[in-house]
Amino acid sequence: RSLMDLRELVSALNDFASLSLAESWDNVGLLVEPSPPHTVNTLFLTNDLTEEVMEEAVQKKADLILSYHPPIFTPLKRVTWKTWKERLGIRALEHRIGIYSPHTAYDAIPHGVNNWLTKGLGACTSVPLHPSTAPSYPAEGTHRVEFCAGNTQHLDTVLSKIEDIQEISCLTTLPARVEGEEQTRVSLNCSQKALMEVVALLSQNSCLYRKMDILLLQKPLLPHTGMGRLCTLSEPVSLSDIIERIKSHLKLPHIRLAMGMGKTLESPVKKAAVCAGSGSSVLKGREADLYLTGEMSHHDVLDAVANGISVILCEHSNTERGFLSELRDVLAIHLQNKINIIMSEKDRDPFQVA
Numbered sequence: 001r002s003l004m005d006l007r008e009l010v011s012a013l014n015d016f017a018s019l020s021l022a023e024s025w026d027n028v029g030l031l032v033e034p035s036p037p038h039t040v041n042t043l044f045l046t047n048d049l050t051e052e053v054m055e056e057a058v059q060k061k062a063d064l065i066l067s068y069h070p071p072i073f074t075p076l077k078r079v080t081w082k083t084w085k086e087r088l089g090i091r092a093l094e095h096r097i098g099i100y101s102p103h104t105a106y107d108a109i110p111h112g113v114n115n116w117l118t119k120g121l122g123a124c125t126s127v128p129l130h131p132s133t134a135p136s137y138p139a140e141g142t143h144r145v146e147f148c149a150g151n152t153q154h155l156d157t158v159l160s161k162i163e164d165i166q167e168i169s170c171l172t173t174l175p176a177r178v179e180g181e182e183q184t185r186v187s188l189n190c191s192q193k194a195l196m197e198v199v200a201l202l203s204q205n206s207c208l209y210r211k212m213d214i215l216l217l218q219k220p221l222l223p224h225t226g227m228g229r230l231c232t233l234s235e236p237v238s239l240s241d242i243i244e245r246i247k248s249h250l251k252l253p254h255i256r257l258a259m260g261m262g263k264t265l266e267s268p269v270k271k272a273a274v275c276a277g278s279g280s281s282v283l284k285g286r287e288a289d290l291y292l293t294g295e296m297s298h299h300d301v302l303d304a305v306a307n308g309i310s311v312i313l314c315e316h317s318n319t320e321r322g323f324l325s326e327l328r329d330v331l332a333i334h335l336q337n338k339i340n341i342i343m344s345e346k347d348r349d350p351f352q353v354a
Contacts, residue, residue, distance in 0.1 A: 001273070001336050002195075002334070002339075003039040003040060003109040003338075003339070004040050004044075004338050005037065005038070005039055005040070005051065006025075006030075006033065006036070006037075006039070006063075006064065006098055007036070009040050009043070009064065009102060009335070009339070010030050011030075012334065012335055013066070013100060013102070014029075015305055015334075016158055016330075016331065016334050017102055017105045017106055017108075017109045017112065018105065018135070019102070019105050020135035021104070021108040021109060021132050021135075021222075021225065022102075022103060022105040023104040023107045023227070025054070025132070025306040026070070026103050026105075027070045027072065027073050027103075028070065028101055028102055028103050028104070029101070030098060030100050031070060031071065031072050031099045031100065031101055032072075032089060032092045032093065032097070032098055032099035032101075033098055034092075034093060034096040034097070034098055037095065038063070038098060038166065038340055039063065040063040040064045040070055040098070041063055041339060041340055042060065042061055042062050042063050042064075042339065042340045042341075042342060042350045043062070043064050043066060043331070043335075043339055043340070043341045043342070044057045044060060044062035044064070044065045044066070044097075044342055044343075045065075045066050045324045045327060045341065045342070045343045045344065046065060046066070046067050046068070046324075046344040046347040047067075047068045047069060047317050047320055047321040047324060047344075047347050048069050048071075048317060048342075048347055049065060049067040049069070049071040049088060049099065050065065050084075050346075050347075051084055051087060051088065051091075052164065052344045052346045053344050053347050054088055054091050054092070055091075055346075056344055056345065056346045057097060058091065058095050058097070060199075060342060062097055062342075063096070063097060063098065064097065064098040065092070065097055065098070065099050065100070066100050066101070066102070067099060067100070067101050068102065068103060068106060068113075068320060068323075068324070069101065069103060069317075070101035070103055071085060071088050071099060071101070071288075072085060072088075072089065072099075075186065076089070081160075091269060096314040099274070104227070106323075106327075107227055107277070108128075108132050108225050108226055108227060109225060110223075110224035110225055111330065112199055112323070113276040113277075113319075113320050113323045114128075114228060114229045114274060114276050114323065115229065116273050116323040116326055117276050117292070117320075117323075118229050118231050118274055119232060119241065119249060119291070120245055120246045120249030120250060120284065120314055121231055121237075121245060121272055121292070122233060122234075122237060122242075122245055122246075122271045123233065123234040123235070123245070124231040124232055124233045124234060124272075125231070125232050125234075126229040126230060126231040126232070126274075127224075127229065127230050127285060128224065128225060128226030128227065128228060128229060129226065129227060129228030129229065129230050129273060129275070129282055129283070130226045130227040130282060131206055131221040131222065131225065131226040132221070132222045132225040132226040132227075133218075133219035133220065133221055133222065134219050134220045134221075134222055134272060135173075137217075137230050138335065139165070140169040140170065140189055141168075141169055141170070141189030141190050141191055141194075141217060141222075142190075142191055142192050142195075142216070142217055143189070143190055143191075143192070143195045143214055143215065143216060143217060144170075144187065144188065144189050144190075144214070144215040144217055145187070145188050145190060145195065145198050145199075145202075145212060145213070145215075146185065146186065146187045146212070146213045146215070147185075147186055147189075147202060147206075147208050147212040147213070148176055148178050148183045148184065148185050148186070148210050148211050149183060149184055149186065149330070150181065150182075150184075150247055152305070154205070155184060155186075156174070157249060158202070158205070158208065159171075159173070159186070159199065161187065161201055162186075162198060162201065164193050165197045165198060165201075166188070166193075166194060167189070167190060167191035167193060168189070168190050168194050169185075169188070169189045170187070170188060170189040171187075171188040172186070172187050172188070173185070173186050173187075174187075175204075176266070185291050189217065195214070196258070199214075202261075205331065209302055217275070227275070227282050228267060228273065228274060228275040228279070229273075229274045229282065230271065230272075230273050230274075230286065230288065231271065231272045231273075231274055232270065232271055233271070233272070235268065236268035236269060236270045237269055238266050238267065238268060239259075239263065239265050239266070239267050239268075239269055239290070241265065241266040241288065242269050242272070242312075243255060243257065243265075243312065244290070244342055245338075246292065246312060246314070248320055249322070250314055250319065250322055251322065252314060252318055252354055253351060253353075255312050255313065255314050256309040256312070256313040256314070257310065257311070257312055258301050258305050258310065258313075259305070259310050260289075260302070260304070260305055260308040260309045260310040260311075261305055261306055261307070261308050262308055263308060263310055267289070267310075268289070269290050269298040269310075270289055271287070271288045271289050271290075272288055272289065272290040272291070273286040273288040273290070273291050273292070273294055274291075274292045274293070275291075275292075275293045276293070276294065276319045276320045276323075277293070277294050277295075277316050277320055278293070278294060278295050278296070278316060279291065279292075279293025279294065279295070279296055279298045279320060280293075280295075280296045280297050283296070283300075283304075284300060284303075289309065289310065290309065290310050290311070290312065291304055291309055291310070291311045291312070291315075292312045292318065292319075293311075293312075293313060293314075293319060294313065294314055294315055294316035294318060294319040295315065295316050296311060296313060296315055301313075315349045315351045316349070317348075317350075318349050319350045321347065321348075321349070324343050325343065328341050328342075328343055
């Protein structure tokens with residue numbers, strides 16, 4: 001196998017799943033970088049980077065750890081031997097191992113964690129519960145204002161007043177022919193606050209005010225991309241069958257079930273709302289026969305049950321970890337088999353049934 005430079009590999013990983021898709025609160029990307037140049041022969045995949053998993057990565061001579069959950073989340077004030085997260089950073093740098101975390105970027109992508117989780121339900125179609133928007137369009141502002149004016153000194157005065165307003169961008173003027181007359185078409189992007197000021201300014205001239213168009217700028221939605229999935233099964237299936245399918249897909253001997261009010265194990269499931277990891281905020285208030293996630297707050301479970309929705313909880317990382325074997329295969333193709341990709345054998349959910 002050939003090697004890859006760390007920066008080339010990070011760039012390829014960012015192409016696989018754009019970090020702009022991650023939630024704003026998340027901490028994603030390259031978190032630990034050994035001094036360059038750093039070449040990667042072995043990429044090591046794990047769901048959680050614990051100290052036990054770190055020792056395994058050291059023994060297996062990993063050059064980069066891809067940890068789904070970010071091991072560094074809140075800022076570190078020091079890097080000492082005192083706390084386990086600080087020790088992870090020390091061990092990684094001592095052994096020249098980088099750490100990269102994709103987390104919610106992998107939740108959002110069409111070929112990511114949530115998509116993998118839906119496969120446990122059987123044949124179904126799915127749409128994101130919270131669709132992602134394109135990151136870079138429109139450039140700035142929430143609204144666009146457009147109006148036409150005759151080429152008068154009055155227009156210059158209006159334009160100079162507009163330029164004094166804060167939070168205005170993309171101000172352009174273009175010659176236009178309106179009903180045979182030479183005019184100037186003015187277009188600008190602005191924030192909600194600036195919009196009020198622009199409208200107030202233009203309303204002082206009834207002619208401009210009548211010719212004004214206000215457009216709401218909305219970023220286009222990205223298809224099949226976003227948080228959670230709402231799945232419609234091709235055929236309704238009993239709750240007991242769904243439970244068996246999920247246990248088989250996640251390779252779990254047990255799951256936790258809260259039965260919806262008025263439901264039984266024979267009740268049909270046609271629609272399921274799914275969210276890997278912690279699903280409370282993503283699933284809340286969604287109409288479905290079933291919620292499938294790793295963990296939910298007690299009161300959100302009570303709400304769902306009262307509304308006749310059954311809830312299946314599998315523990316947080318059990319709804320994510322199985323994705324790693326699929327990830328290993330698709331990354332091997334994406335990285336053109338240039339590096340060795342291995343999965344942790346020590347990584348596991350902290351909970352067990354006692």
